Amino acid sequence: MEKRVVFDNRWLPYLLVAPQLLVTFVFFFWPAGQAIYQSAFIPDPFGLKTQFVGLGNFEYLFGNRYYRESFLTTAVFSVLVTVSAMSFALWLAVLADRVIKGSSAYRTLLIWPYAVAPAIAGVLWLFMFNPFTGIIAWMLAQLGYTWNHTLDGGQAMALVVAASAWKQISYNFLFFLAGLQAIPKSVIEAAAIDGASFWRRFWTIVFPLLSPTTFFLLVVNIIYAFFDTFGVIHTITKGGPEQSTTILVYKVFSDGFVGQDLGSSAAQSVILLGLVGVLTVVQFRFIERRVHY
């Protein structure tokens, strides 16, 4: 039997969702609208004068080789962060799920990095990898490997990916662990009795049953890699060397707040907005089909 609450008052439902709508409007639609509006102008920083340029800002951006390359950098960075943060977290969660003694201590320790702000995480990693004074840079030098992420774009990318992923592993771990614990033990035990090995049980039972969690984390991690990693990049590389770690969101910041070029910055926000929108639609249309709830 289906239970349904029916409101007699026609206005009450609207009233109840109004606060949420208001918040969405004030903090999302209004600024997004502003960005779209501003992207058609070149204003001076103080807002004293402004010029209408139509699509001029977009033309300027796409005519710039470094901006086009920034898309590729963003793609590489996001994929690396997402894949490494998720796979490592899943591996840890599987291990932690099997631990019997002292499991809560392990879990607590694994969750800690999530409490670290991105900028602080960046500084921590920078200390370890500082080409002059960092302990890991020193250890690598002992092994005969020269570490200098201020000059080597590949190393710089590896460092910002590691710092960003490290922070996100905790978050992913938490969800994966909860997901693992929600899988009925009886299914796994039945497979074990049938003689399925641990890996076979994992790939044929656990992983598919975990797919809602994995899908959720995929969306969250991509959004994280796109937007929240700004602090890590700002503290470690400032987008360098030679723009090799300038992801799209970092360029929005540096053009807007370092260069005071608000028109270009607004246009980039609009592009980013569209890109993330498309990405989310793709994820829900194509990947979600493969998710078993």
Added chain:
Amino acid sequence: MKKFVAAGVVAALMAGVAPATAATQIDFWHAFTGRLGELLDEQVSKFNESQDEYTVVATNKGNYSETLNAGIAAFRAGEQPDILQVFEVGTATMMGAKGAIKPVYEVMAESGLPFDQSAYLAAVAGYYTTTDGQMLSLPYNSSTPVLYVNRDALEAAGLDPDMDLSTWDKVGTALDALKESGHKCPLTTAWQSWVHLENLSAYHNVPFATKENGFAGVDTELSLNGDVQVKHIDTLGQWAKDGKFIYSGRRNEGGAPFRAGECALFTESSAGYAGVKNEATFDFDIRPLPYWSGVEGAPQNTIIGGASLWVMQGQTEEEYKGVAAFFNFLSSSEIQAKWHQDTGYLPITMAAYEETKASGYYDENPGTDIAIIQMTGKAPTANSKGLRLGSFDQIRGIIDEELEGVWNGSKSAQEALDSAAERGNELLRRFEQANR
């Protein structure tokens, strides 16, 4: 309980008394923290105690970029401070904002206070004056690059620590000897674009940008890919390849290894003096920035880095009078001489320099006057007055990127500087468009 009542009565009385002596509040937003912040606060409280008409309230708004952004955001909201500290690369941005700033010469003229622009060091004030000599912002903290030498390291490499290091050729010889003796870091630098391109250009009297380095108009273009600059960067690139020049980062990351005694030579701002003096456990020297001997007119003079104080538009007449009084106080030779000696920044007036000289400070701290001599040795030319380029903070970022390409060997000096000029010009055109 009784105490509380008593305290309440006192508070009420004080509150009642306060309006009678109400001083005009002058808001001053700055970017100094730590020791510099303390010294700034000291100046402010001295001024506040010296008179009772005005109270300057100094507030830190983060680093230079953050302070500038805070000022811009506040102006847009109509909440701007009276005084805003802006770093030298933000000069063109502030100048372009004619409706947002009130030029210092105007503030001083309206206040009726004595204001003699010729009392200021031309090489310092020149950065912040119009082409016809009117001061737009008050120079506050200014420094110029010099060469720091670890004498012990030279000696260990079998060199005479008093050897002549005035030209880059001679520095090259020293680097060869250091490298041969197995030294890990013969030369490093801070602020590569500022020292090795901006100052290099001024010092050799070649333009960094057209239109008098941007002083004569926003339709300026970078000319930092000239022969002198290419030769210099090419040499540094070669040194980097040979392990004689060690790149340590875009800002002053090179300071830590130099102060720890790991690097032998270090080009850095004269304001780095206090830090080196505090931490260095070795014998060190300050030398003038080296130059290329074959270049005509070299050495000209170096240019400054640092920040100046801008007065914002839209305040009351009374507040502007207070700003003028505060600026007058800051320019006094007593305050300037102390500031110069405490921080290593340049004094902004000739009188403060003379006073420091008379006090015997330079004899006790050899090398601290080199920056001033280097800047004031010759009258500034159109190429050595300073730089006034829009989006310059970002252009420096581009230059940094391109130079990194030279240091890691992926680009030649010519390629890197051509590309820096081309990319920088794109930003200059954006700035021109926004400030037409």
